[in-house]
Structure formats: C-alpha cells, structure tokens
Amino acid sequence: MxxxxxxxxxxxxxxxxxxxxxxxxxxxxxxxxxxxxxxxxxxxxxxxxxxxxxxxxxxxxxxxxxxxxxxxxxxxxxxxxxxxxxxxxxxxxxxxxxxxxxxxxxxxxxxxxxxxxxxxxxxxxxxxxxxxxxxxxxxxxxxxxxxxxxxxxxxxxxxxxxxxxxSENDQRFLKAIALIRDGRIGEIRKVTCGINGATGSPVIPAIEVPKGLDWDRWLGPAPKVDYRALPEMREGYGGGVPLYTNCHYAWRNWYEYSGGQMNDWGAHHVDIATWALGAGDTGPNKVTPVSFSLPVDYKDGYPTVNDQYNSPTKFEILANMPGDIPMVITSEGDNGILFEGTKGRFFVNRGKLAGKPVEDLESNPLPEGAVEEVYGGPVSKNHTDNFVAAIKSRKQPISDVWSHNRMLETCHLANISIRLGRALNWDPNARQIIGDDEANSFLSRESRKGYEIDM
Incomplete structure (x- = not known):
C-alpha cells in the first residue's frame, strides 16, 4: 500500500x-x-x-x-x-x-x-x-x-x-479567430466542433498488476479497483501497452479517470470555438444531448458494470452559447471546427484553414497585427516558450485556468447530460445546474481516503 x-x-x-x-x-x-x-x-x-x-x-x-x-x-x-x-x-x-x-x-x-x-x-x-x-x-x-x-x-x-x-499549428487557429473578429463571415450563426467518436471494449478481465507499476498510487483519488487488461497490444501512439485496459493510454475511455473524447478532443476544439465567440468568461446557459451512444448500461448516471469502457462512443450535443449561438459538439464528420456566419463560413483544424473567407485573404489580407492582437502580443511558436515568458513576467500565460475552466465546463456539462440522458439548464454566474439536484451532484467527486485535499 x-x-x-x-x-x-x-x-x-x-x-x-x-x-x-x-x-x-x-x-x-x-x-x-x-x-x-x-x-x-x-x-x-x-x-x-x-x-x-x-x-x-x-x-x-x-x-x-x-x-x-x-x-x-x-x-x-x-x-x-x-x-x-x-x-x-x-x-x-x-x-x-x-x-x-x-x-x-x-x-x-x-x-x-x-x-x-x-x-x-x-x-x-x-x-x-x-x-x-x-x-x-x-x-x-x-x-x-x-x-x-x-x-x-x-x-x-x-x-x-x-x-x-x-500557440502552435502555424497560427491557423489564431488566424481563424482573427477572421471572425475582422467580420469576414459577418455575425456568427453556428459553430460545429467535430471531435471524433470512440469505441467500446470487450469484457476486460482482472489480472496481475505489471511489474514495476504501483497500481494503488496510479489510482490515487479514484476508487480502488482491480487492474484490468487483455493481451492484445496497442500500435502507434500509445504503443507498448495493452489495447484494452483500465490503465496506460486507454484510461481515457473510463469516466473514473477522464471525460472520454468529450474532454480529450473537446478541450482543444471547444476551447478555440469558445475563444472565437468571446465566451471565455461565461459559457453556455443550456446543454442538450441530441443523441448519444454509451457502450454499457447506465443507472442514475453511473455504469452498471466495471469491466468495460464506459465513456460515450457517439454523440451530438447542442450548447446554447451567449447570444443564442448554437455550438454543436459531435463525434461525426471531420475533426475540426466549422464556423458559419451571415457572410460565409470556413473550417479549421490542425491540417488546414479552408473556405472562401480564407481564399479571399490573398487579395484582402487581415490587418497588420490582427493575429498578434488575438494572442495578446507576439505569438509564441511553442507553448512552453509562452509559459517561461509568463514565469519571468509573473503574468498568466495564453492558456490560463479561468478561460480553460469556463470552456471545459461546456464539456463537463455535456458529459453529465449524456450520463443522465437529459438537458441541463446552467447558471454561468453561479456555476450551478438549475433545478436539478441529481445533476449538481456530478459537479464534484469524493476522493479515495488517503488521497484527499483536506480543506
């Protein structure tokens, strides 16, 4: 122990x-x-x-x-x-x-x-x-x-x-926000965040903990459970570990340790979308699960089995953002963000920035300094470079906890709405779910004894 x-x-x-x-x-x-x-x-x-x-x-x-x-x-x-x-x-x-x-x-x-x-x-x-x-x-x-x-x-x-x-990816996400701020697509009418789906798993047996792994400490604040894995190994990114397990790499598929794809990719694309909407200090007022698939049965918001992945495999979530702008978070379609406005639309992800407003930049470029204005100064080519600069200046960096948490609240609420199978009305000022005690119980978790922060 x-x-x-x-x-x-x-x-x-x-x-x-x-x-x-x-x-x-x-x-x-x-x-x-x-x-x-x-x-x-x-x-x-x-x-x-x-x-x-x-x-x-x-x-x-x-x-x-x-x-x-x-x-x-x-x-x-x-x-x-x-x-x-x-x-x-x-x-x-x-x-x-x-x-x-x-x-x-x-x-x-x-x-x-x-x-x-x-x-x-x-x-x-x-x-x-x-x-x-x-x-x-x-x-x-x-x-x-x-x-x-x-x-x-x-x-x-x-x-x-x-x-x-x-900070990275050739500034294309910053350019996307600069396009919006410069009015290139008019008033925003809809934002769609494609963040990929996931897969379920077979039944994963409890087996002996691998040599050298302190399983109790790996679990930490999470509930005490058996180590589980199947012998098939993962290839590529995350390779050298079991394909199906409740530990290394695949922990992302378990609500006990993660928020599934909703939080994993959502933390990237919902972040950029929220920033573009100017909603970094507020968030949605309602989150609705339009459709979703869970790999196991749930009761009262909790999985009924503990030997299979339990985070959503498919989903479409509608978040009502400030100004009644709909943000759709979906597992379908291309991974990336589609911005639609009264004058046009464009798509951005880690590989491309595409659409007529982007093509028009060749003859009508953004104003000088537009990208730097989005970033709040000279753009760092590396996220750590920005962090080190912040350490020296004692100012918060480009990805501060306040804007990140506001964005991530949308993802957390989406997961809660899926787990309970219903829409949630959110008070972004009180940061509470309105009129739903059961849903509010998911805003926190109890840490395992010995791993608490006693405040």
Whole structure:
C-alpha cells in the first residue's frame, strides 16, 4: 500500500495564508513567487508516458529538467534515459511526486499524469511554491476547476494549461479567430466542433498488476479497483501497452479517470470555438444531448458494470452559447471546427484553414497585427516558450485556468447530460445546474481516503 498523499487542513490553509500575504519562503529561504533566478528555469515532470514526455521534449530548449516522477518504474527509467540522451544531463527519478515538490531548486512542474490526478498534484505544487504547466483537460469535475482557480489566485503562481492549439499549428487557429473578429463571415450563426467518436471494449478481465507499476498510487483519488487488461497490444501512439485496459493510454475511455473524447478532443476544439465567440468568461446557459451512444448500461448516471469502457462512443450535443449561438459538439464528420456566419463560413483544424473567407485573404489580407492582437502580443511558436515568458513576467500565460475552466465546463456539462440522458439548464454566474439536484451532484467527486485535499 502506498503512503497516503493527502495534505492536512493546517498545511493547506497555512500555505494559502502565506501565499495571500504575497510572499512564501522555502526551507532554504528562497522567495517563492519571484522571477526565476536565471534565464533557464528548472523544471520537473510528473507523469511521463506519452504526453508527459511530449511536453518535456518540447520544453528542453527553454528549461533544464532536474527531476522526473512516475508511478511506473519502467516508464520512469526509460524517460530518464531519453532525457540524458537528448540533453546530456541526468535528472533524478522518483516514484512519489511529493519528493519533487519538496525540492527548493525546482521552479515549475509539468504535469502529464492522467486527468484524475491533475487537480491534486496542481494544488499541492502551487502550495509548495511551484509554477505549473498541466496537460489538458485540466480537471475531472467543475468544482475541481473552482478549487484550482482559488489556489492560483491565493498563491500567485503562474499556471499554463496544455491547450497547445493556442500557440502552435502555424497560427491557423489564431488566424481563424482573427477572421471572425475582422467580420469576414459577418455575425456568427453556428459553430460545429467535430471531435471524433470512440469505441467500446470487450469484457476486460482482472489480472496481475505489471511489474514495476504501483497500481494503488496510479489510482490515487479514484476508487480502488482491480487492474484490468487483455493481451492484445496497442500500435502507434500509445504503443507498448495493452489495447484494452483500465490503465496506460486507454484510461481515457473510463469516466473514473477522464471525460472520454468529450474532454480529450473537446478541450482543444471547444476551447478555440469558445475563444472565437468571446465566451471565455461565461459559457453556455443550456446543454442538450441530441443523441448519444454509451457502450454499457447506465443507472442514475453511473455504469452498471466495471469491466468495460464506459465513456460515450457517439454523440451530438447542442450548447446554447451567449447570444443564442448554437455550438454543436459531435463525434461525426471531420475533426475540426466549422464556423458559419451571415457572410460565409470556413473550417479549421490542425491540417488546414479552408473556405472562401480564407481564399479571399490573398487579395484582402487581415490587418497588420490582427493575429498578434488575438494572442495578446507576439505569438509564441511553442507553448512552453509562452509559459517561461509568463514565469519571468509573473503574468498568466495564453492558456490560463479561468478561460480553460469556463470552456471545459461546456464539456463537463455535456458529459453529465449524456450520463443522465437529459438537458441541463446552467447558471454561468453561479456555476450551478438549475433545478436539478441529481445533476449538481456530478459537479464534484469524493476522493479515495488517503488521497484527499483536506480543506
């Protein structure tokens, strides 16, 4: 059994109180909240498989890495070797991420752990005086987002969410927003976010935990369950792990650890769509499940079996955005965003920006500085570059927790509406579902004993 990972109420409130006072001191006397001591801050990565290594690899031009943490010894060892081969420098490795947070020489942490761990690690990192870069989607519930916002404000930490489409992909998403702001499609009438469907799974048996994996700690705040896997292996991205499992890579198909495709791809495209609509500080007032398919039976919003994937495989969601603009989130059609307005329409994804308004740019280009105005200044070619600049300026980066959480609330509400099979009326000011106590119960979750944040 792993050591409990809960902070005491005194530790949490004491750290917040110190942060609210404006200055927090480490045990070595270092001021936490001041700019990094050099042009190359010192980072650590917590959670290394797949995306954890991806964000680390992209960050090596901008920061030095002093430590890694992962609950899988094999993953930890492989990535320590990759880092040394790439940079020529060794980093320390830990199974317990708290060892990283105890170190005074680390300025910021990058979190690539599964979604159900994001909030706990993020909060504890900020309370330990670290700036944070956390992979998307940031949270598993809406109330987790509120907690992170509170701690960011009270500690003064810099916090970047890993929605890289805001900084990368040849600026095409920024150009899309600039087109809209410049009136190239007139008034927006509809936005469609295509975010791909998913597949169910066969029955997945409980088997022995792989050697080197601390399964209890991997589960962390989630309920204690058996490790499950079938022998067939995944190819391509996420390869080297079972195709069907409740752990590495495939955890995205389980509501216990993720929000399925709705949160995985939705965190990218719904983010850009919400930004384009100027709804980054509000969100929808109603979310309706037009159609959906779940791979297992549900009762009262919960799956009735625990040995198969349980997140939606197909869906069409209608979100009523400010100005009564409909946003459709669908598993059908091309992956990307279709913007439709009174004067035209265009489509954007990671491979293209297409449509007549785009073609017209050849003879009628956007005003000079239009893309930079969307970004709020010179555009970073790398999301970590923007994060490091924010660390130095002590200003929040391009993907801040407030706009991310507002966007992600749409995705969370979509999932709740699917689980309960009904439309939800949302109060974006109170951030509560209106007149539905059962639905409101899904705004938070209970953490497993020993893995709580006791506040």
């Amino acid at each position: 792993s050591a409990p990972l809960n902070l005491s109420r005194r530790q949490v409130l004491g750290s917040i109180a110190a942060g609210s006072a404006g200055v927090m001191m480490s045990s070595a006397g270092r001021v936490l909240g001041a700019p990094a001591p050099s042009d190359r801050p010192v980072f650590a990565t917590i959670g290394l498989r797949n995306q954890g290594w991806t964000i680390t690899n992209k960050s090596t031009p901008f920061a030095d890495f002093a430590a890694f943490a992962d609950v899988d010894e094999t993953v930890l060892g492989e990535n320590l070797e990759k880092l040394e081969k790439k940079t020529g420098k060794k980093a320390d490795g830990y199974k317990d991420y708290r060892k990283v947070l105890e170190r005074d020489d680390i300025d910021a942490v990058m979190i690539g752990a599964p979604d159900h761990w994001h909030t706990k690690i993020s909060v504890e990192a900020m309370l330990a005086g670290k700036d944070v870069y956390c992979e998307k989607p940031l949270t598993l519930t809406i109330d987790e987002g509120k907690l992170i916002e509170k701690v960011v404000k009270q500690t003064g930490r810099v916090f970047q969410v890993g929605t890289m489409q805001r």
